[in-house]
Amino acid sequence: MSKTPLWLKILAQGSAGLVLAFLCLPILAVIPASFNKASFIALPPLAYSSRWYEAFIADAEWRNALLASLHVAVIATLVAVVFGTAAAMGLHRADGRWRSLLTGLFLAPMIVPVIVTAVAVYRSALDVGLSGTPVGLGLAHALLALPFVVINVGIALRGVEENWLRAAAGLGAGPWTIFRTVTLPNITPGIVAGAIFSFITSFDEVVVAVFLAGYANKTLPVKIWESIRLEFTPVVAVAATLMIILAVVLFALAQFLTKSAGRRTA
Amino acid sequence: MNRGLPLRFAAAAKSYGEVQALKPTDLEVRDGEFLTLLGPSGSGKTTLLNLAAGYLEPSGGRIFIGERDVTDLPARRRNIGMVFQNYALFPHMTVAGNVAYGLTVRRRPRDEIARRVAAALAMVRLEEYGSRRIQELSGGQQQRVALARAIVIEPDVLLMDEPLGALDKQLRRQVQLELRRLHEEHRRTTIYVTHDQEEALVLSDRVAVMRDGRIEQLGSASDLYDKPVNAFVAGFIGESNLLPAKVTSLEGGEANVAIGAFAQNATVPAADGLNPGDDALLLIRPEHVRIDREGLAAEITEVVYLGELTAFHLRLAGGATLWGRQITNQALQRGMPVKVSWERAAARIVPKD
Amino acid sequence: MKRRHIETLLLLAPAVIFLGLAFVAPLARLFSLAFTDEAGMFSTFSTLIDSEVYRRVMVNTFLVAFAVALITVLLAWPVAYILTRLKGFWFAFALYGVLFPFWISVLVRTFSWMILLERNGPLNRFLINIGITDKPLSLLFNDTGVMIGMVHVLLPYAILPLYGAMLRIDQRLLLASDGLGAGLFDTFRRIYFPLCLPGLVGGATFVFLLSLGFFITPALLGGSNAITLSMLIASFINDRLAWSLAAAGSLILLVIVLALLAVTARFLPFGKGVYAR
Numbered sequence: 072m073s074k075t076p077l078w079l080k081i082l083a084q085g086s087a088g089l090v091l092a093f094l095c096l097p098i099l100a101v102i103p104a105s106f107n108k109a110s111f112i113a114l115p116p117l118a119y120s121s122r123w124y125e126a127f128i129a130d131a132e133w134r135n136a137l138l139a140s141l142h143v144a145v146i147a148t149l150v151a152v153v154f155g156t157a158a159a160m161g162l163h164r165a166d167g168r169w170r171s172l173l174t175g176l177f178l179a180p181m182i183v184p185v186i187v188t189a190v191a192v193y194r195s196a197l198d199v200g201l202s203g204t205p206v207g208l209g210l211a212h213a214l215l216a217l218p219f220v221v222i223n224v225g226i227a228l229r230g231v232e233e234n235w236l237r238a239a240a241g242l243g244a245g246p247w248t249i250f251r252t253v254t255l256p257n258i259t260p261g262i263v264a265g266a267i268f269s270f271i272t273s274f275d276e277v278v279v280a281v282f283l284a285g286y287a288n289k290t291l292p293v294k295i296w297e298s299i300r301l302e303f304t305p306v307v308a309v310a311a312t313l314m315i316i317l318a319v320v321l322f323a324l325a326q327f328l329t330k331s332a333g334r335r336t337a
Numbered sequence: 338m339n340r341g342l343p344l345r346f347a348a349a350a351k352s353y354g355e356v357q358a359l360k361p362t363d364l365e366v367r368d369g370e371f372l373t374l375l376g377p378s379g380s381g382k383t384t385l386l387n388l389a390a391g392y393l394e395p396s397g398g399r400i401f402i403g404e405r406d407v408t409d410l411p412a413r414r415r416n417i418g419m420v421f422q423n424y425a426l427f428p429h430m431t432v433a434g435n436v437a438y439g440l441t442v443r444r445r446p447r448d449e450i451a452r453r454v455a456a457a458l459a460m461v462r463l464e465e466y467g468s469r470r471i472q473e474l475s476g477g478q479q480q481r482v483a484l485a486r487a488i489v490i491e492p493d494v495l496l497m498d499e500p501l502g503a504l505d506k507q508l509r510r511q512v513q514l515e516l517r518r519l520h521e522e523h524r525r526t527t528i529y530v531t532h533d534q535e536e537a538l539v540l541s542d543r544v545a546v547m548r549d550g551r552i553e554q555l556g557s558a559s560d561l562y563d564k565p566v567n568a569f570v571a572g573f574i575g576e577s578n579l580l581p582a583k584v585t586s587l588e589g590g591e592a593n594v595a596i597g598a599f600a601q602n603a604t605v606p607a608a609d610g611l612n613p614g615d616d617a618l619l620l621i622r623p624e625h626v627r628i629d630r631e632g633l634a635a636e637i638t639e640v641v642y643l644g645e646l647t648a649f650h651l652r653l654a655g656g657a658t659l660w661g662r663q664i665t666n667q668a669l670q671r672g673m674p675v676k677v678s679w680e681r682a683a684a685r686i687v688p689k690d
Numbered sequence: 691m692k693r694r695h696i697e698t699l700l701l702l703a704p705a706v707i708f709l710g711l712a713f714v715a716p717l718a719r720l721f722s723l724a725f726t727d728e729a730g731m732f733s734t735f736s737t738l739i740d741s742e743v744y745r746r747v748m749v750n751t752f753l754v755a756f757a758v759a760l761i762t763v764l765l766a767w768p769v770a771y772i773l774t775r776l777k778g779f780w781f782a783f784a785l786y787g788v789l790f791p792f793w794i795s796v797l798v799r800t801f802s803w804m805i806l807l808e809r810n811g812p813l814n815r816f817l818i819n820i821g822i823t824d825k826p827l828s829l830l831f832n833d834t835g836v837m838i839g840m841v842h843v844l845l846p847y848a849i850l851p852l853y854g855a856m857l858r859i860d861q862r863l864l865l866a867s868d869g870l871g872a873g874l875f876d877t878f879r880r881i882y883f884p885l886c887l888p889g890l891v892g893g894a895t896f897v898f899l900l901s902l903g904f905f906i907t908p909a910l911l912g913g914s915n916a917i918t919l920s921m922l923i924a925s926f927i928n929d930r931l932a933w934s935l936a937a938a939g940s941l942i943l944l945v946i947v948l949a950l951l952a953v954t955a956r957f958l959p960f961g962k963g964v965y966a967r
Contacts, residue, residue, distance in 0.1 A: 087768040115812070154704045162702070187923075319793070442873070
């Protein structure tokens with residue numbers, strides 16, 4: 072087909088390369104910073120050591136923050152996946168006006184600015200005594216994760232043909248059997264993707280957590296947030312590096328699962 | 338009045354790595370001629386058209402429009418009018434905006450553009466539709482907008498890539514006649530790509546039948562039908578019975594052949610490249626098969642009612658089979674024993690592939 | 691009621707009740723605080739609007755969001771374009787380059803920029819070394835830092851809708867334009883650009899909306915020198931326990947976001963076709 076002139080090709084590829092570098096490289100800056108020997112953050116470090124990793128492990132506050140994050144993320148993921156999957160199936164069956172209305176409701180936590188959600192949820196959590204508890208924060212995070220589950224399962228459901236369900240019913244299967252043997256196997260990739268999104272959403276979340284976590288229940292991002300503002304030592308870079316590693320693992324997992332799901336259906 | 342230039346391919350070829358989409362091809366399209374490239378998909382017809390348009394670069398050979406060597410010119414410098422399959426109309430512009438486009442980018446004055454767009458729309462009978470959006474038009478109307486857009490720039494050559502492919506059969510007939518009317522009025526050099534043999538016969542001055550990246554035969558519709566050069570062309574244009582035969586002798590432009598299946602001899606016009614002793618195929622068109630009082634014994638194995646005509650399938654005593662066609666006649670019935678003959682003068686031989 | 695309807699209702703109920711209790715009710719409760727100040731029903735809003743300081747915060751929030759939206763679409767353009775052109779390994783490489791940052795916590799990314807933009811940080815040293823400046827520039831704790839960080843975080847949101855729009859463009863339209871005699875610039879201006887426009891507007895609006903409510907990045911990179919509306923809301927609660935002002939600020943922010951959303955909904959990427967069976 073018609074050729075793109077060389078100068079345009081070079082210009083496009085060159086500038087795209089620069090923008091991609093701008094997108095990806097700065098993220099990695101925390102990794103060398105975490106191996107600094109000095110007690111202040113410097114890039115590149117003058118001398119390398121793993122002393123801040125040892126400091127991270129030795130410090131009960133950091134350890135507890137990591138555990139609190141995992142705890143909260145598990146609660147949030149479970150709630151979001153169960154409610155979100157059911158909701159997506161309900162939406163899929165609902166008709167017309169109800170469907171668009173409810174879709175708007177389910178996606179609303181994605182649209183309302185997080186600071187507004189955070190302040191509102193904080194106020195109500197104070198009222199009912201859920202502030203500062205893992206359950207309170209887990210539920211709040213489930214709220215933010217819910218749209219991802221609804222969207223992913225919704226997309227997966229569109230791949231389940233109505234005729235398969237009719238065929239199963241015609242062969243004598245009841246609604247629960249149809250769900251278990253026909254619908255569920257086909258939407259599992261969507262549910263898993265939604266679960267991974269939910270987990271990472273909760274694990275990374277700062278704004279709601281800063282308000283809701285309370286003193287005894289700081290998650291890793293909250294601890295990082297406070298440390299940045301108070302001490303700014305390389306141990307923050309260690310925590311940030313750990314978060315990058317976790318994100319990369321989950322990202323790879325999600326890619327792998329969607330790829331292998333794609334192969335199975337292809 | 339001829340409003341076009343001749344277009345010439347000189348050993349034009351296109352290959353993608355090992356695959357030859359178009360073998361070196363010579364072809365001259367005369368000025369004012371309507372030439373159709375006919376062939377199955379993958380035969381190289383669209384490749385040839387895209388080489389003419391400048392959307393593909395040839396891997397060998399040259400292309401001339403008039404006296405000008407356009408091989409190295411991009412499409413925008415060739416002054417061609419292209420009608421795409423599915424039209425490629427600009428969805429964000431009105432009908433008039435689409436038609437005006439080629440003039441707008443040529444920086445013609447506003448009033449001239451308005452005048453020529455109106456004239457072009459009138460020519461395709463869409464005067465009232467200038468301000469419509471493309472999405473509001475039917476398939477047939479979109480096709481006409483695409484045509485108006487291509488001819489409003491007064492192209493030296495008009496190129497059409499299966500322009501009627503997206504239309505239903507009824508509409509296709511109608512647009513074919515419309516295209517022929519427009520061509521007869523304006524006599525613009527035109528290359529037309531299709532895989533529909535009927536369309537090719539209706540529209541064209543000449544047809545190039547293509548297969549596997551080369552032109553098998555170039556000629557008028559009647560040339561192709563009456564004197565196909567090989568079994569492929571015979572099979573692609575119209576319907577045919579092809580019977581194995583052997584050339585026994587040549588005599589002043591005539592060939593004597595032995596038809597194995599009938600245990601008979603026949604005399605037919607000689608064909609290029611066929612010498613005594615060669616295996617050949619005898620071509621008998623179904624309309625030349627006759628059920629008669631005299632002839633070979635046969636049995637009717639199938640009768641297909643086509644309205645005005647009835648097609649029938651015959652098995653001869655020797656086991657050979659033939660399709661025939663005649664004006665509908667109640668007398669034909671399956672299983673009926675009949676005598677068969679064919680119009681000797683209309684039979685042809687072609688080389689065995 | 692038919693059995694099927696009851697089933698549908700049972701499927702929807704948990705999420706609806708959950709959102710009702712944990713989202714809609716808290717929002718309603720918060721916004722009610724905005725109207726229950728002792729000084730009068732609308733006193734919180736007049737406090738926010740009459741104050742020179744608060745007005746500046748709101749204007750600053752808008753300006754930063756506008757600049758960020760503008761810069762992101764400019765930077766998104768070449769990346770979206772080459773994504774439509776690349777194939778195989780390089781396509782995957784570029785696509786992962788866009789998607790990878792999505793997975794990294796905004797907090798981590800912002801922290802990275804704090805390290806890079808420091809007064810004696812690598813970027814300033816680099817700029818001094820190549821002679822662009824002889825004194826370190828102040829890139830942190832002002833609008834410059836905020837914009838760099840926000841552009842970085844929000845860029846993928848601009849790239850993906852634009853890429854989608856470019857992908858939907860029928861390549862034959864460009865060939866048709868070429869064949870009709872249009873040069874590269876005409877084809878771009880009259881065909882390619884107008885057809886990219888929905889994606890461009892969608893991406894820019896999305897980025898703008900997200901920018902308005904951004905909290906972490908401006909809080910860390912801007913500090914007290916570049917306060918945005920969301921930082922103001924947080925400080926009402928944390929520093930002054932002024933719930934009614936925080937509520938009023940939240941309501942203003944939400945109303946602006948929803949109003950913009952209503953105007954530009956048709957360009958936005960989410961929900962589009964997600965539930966169209």
